[in-house]
Each structure stands twice: as structure tokens, then as C-alpha cells.
Amino acid sequence: QRGLATAVVDPEPGGGAAQVAAGMLAAVTELHYGEQTLLGLNLASARRYPDFAAELAEAAGADLGYRRCGTLAVALDADDRAHLRELHALQQQSGLESEWLSGRECRRLEPMLAPGVRGGLRVDGDHQIDPRRLAAALVTACERAGVVFHRAWA
Structure with missing residues (x-):
């Protein structure tokens, strides 16, 4: 978006952990002792996530399966x-x-x-997203923005 040339080297972009993740965006539910400093970042990220998801869905032309369901x-x-x-x-x-x-x-x-x-x-206040749809949308949006993917194994 800022006009920089970007390349991603990954034989399977959008694969890996995204295919098996739960997709929970649960800053409150996943709080742990000793992580109160991290909590502020998690809550700020959770507040920004709906706008990020909407922007990505539009850029990729895809439904991400984003839900505010608690x-x-x-x-x-x-x-x-x-x-x-x-x-x-x-x-x-x-x-x-x-x-x-x-x-x-x-x-x-x-x-x-x-x-x-x-x-x-x-x-x-927690929400969720389909991680498989999210990963695919990220790849699509990146390609549409001119990101070059190098998928060949070395």
C-alpha cells in the first residue's frame, strides 16, 4: 500500500498452522497470570481487528468468516x-x-x-475468524497489491 516492492518466499503461502488454527480472537478469555503487560496490546489489537477484517475482505473480495460471537x-x-x-x-x-x-x-x-x-x-467481547479463509484472503490481497510470491522449493 505504501509503494514498496515486496516479495514473499514461501512454498505454500497460507498453509501450515493457518489450516489447523482455531481462529479465536480472545484477548479476555486467553489472559494468563504474568501477562498483564501483554494484555494492553491484545486488547488494542482486538479493538482494531474488525476494521482490519473488513478492509482485507474488501481487498480480497472474500468473506473471512469473521464473527463477533463471544x-x-x-x-x-x-x-x-x-x-x-x-x-x-x-x-x-x-x-x-x-x-x-x-x-x-x-x-x-x-x-x-x-x-x-x-x-x-x-x-x-471476544470474536473469531476462519483462519483458512483469512490466510487465503491475505495471499489474494497481497497478489492484487503487487506482492511477488516465490513458491518454488530451493
């Missing part, structure tokens, strides 16, 4: 429940929005969940 992390046993309770406390201490739900409340949101679900965390 995250529901569920506890299947006592250890999961304890872990999610600790995560919920950390989220609250960090000023983040999340809601603790009972197993019944989780199943109300997702009826196909196992009957033994013991509880969960609902984070409405």
Missing part, C-alpha cells in the same frame, strides 16, 4: 471449574468483562453441551 469456556470437571474461577478473578482484577455461569446457564446458551458441564465463563 466465547463460552466451560468446565467439565472440578479442576476445570477451579481454573476458570481463578481466570474469572484475574479478569475482574484486570478490569475485564466476563460472566460466571452455572452449568445450566451454559447449556441454555449451548444446548448440545454435555450434561456434566459444571459451569463456565462467558466473554461477549
Whole structure:
């Protein structure tokens, strides 16, 4: 976009991990102890992502499978429940929005969940994208912008 000549050397652009990634954009749900400094960057990135996805979708002429659907992390046993309770406390201490739900409340949101679900965390601010569509759109948009791909193996 800035007029620079760009080349990518990759025998399979858009392959690799993009083909198996979950596509979660979950800055709040994926918070971990000791990563509060990283949290600021993650939240800023999450705020910018909708505009990035829209711009890329337009440049590539493709649907990226981007959704603002939130995250529901569920506890299947006592250890999961304890872990999610600790995560919920950390989220609250960090000023983040999340809601603790009972197993019944989780199943109300997702009826196909196992009957033994013991509880969960609902984070409405998280979103997701289809990583396979995203990778393909990045390659297409780059090609349309004049990026040269070198796909041959050395």
C-alpha cells in the first residue's frame, strides 16, 4: 500500500498452522497470570481487528468468516471449574468483562453441551475468524497489491 516492492518466499503461502488454527480472537478469555503487560496490546489489537477484517475482505473480495460471537469456556470437571474461577478473578482484577455461569446457564446458551458441564465463563467481547479463509484472503490481497510470491522449493 505504501509503494514498496515486496516479495514473499514461501512454498505454500497460507498453509501450515493457518489450516489447523482455531481462529479465536480472545484477548479476555486467553489472559494468563504474568501477562498483564501483554494484555494492553491484545486488547488494542482486538479493538482494531474488525476494521482490519473488513478492509482485507474488501481487498480480497472474500468473506473471512469473521464473527463477533463471544466465547463460552466451560468446565467439565472440578479442576476445570477451579481454573476458570481463578481466570474469572484475574479478569475482574484486570478490569475485564466476563460472566460466571452455572452449568445450566451454559447449556441454555449451548444446548448440545454435555450434561456434566459444571459451569463456565462467558466473554461477549471476544470474536473469531476462519483462519483458512483469512490466510487465503491475505495471499489474494497481497497478489492484487503487487506482492511477488516465490513458491518454488530451493
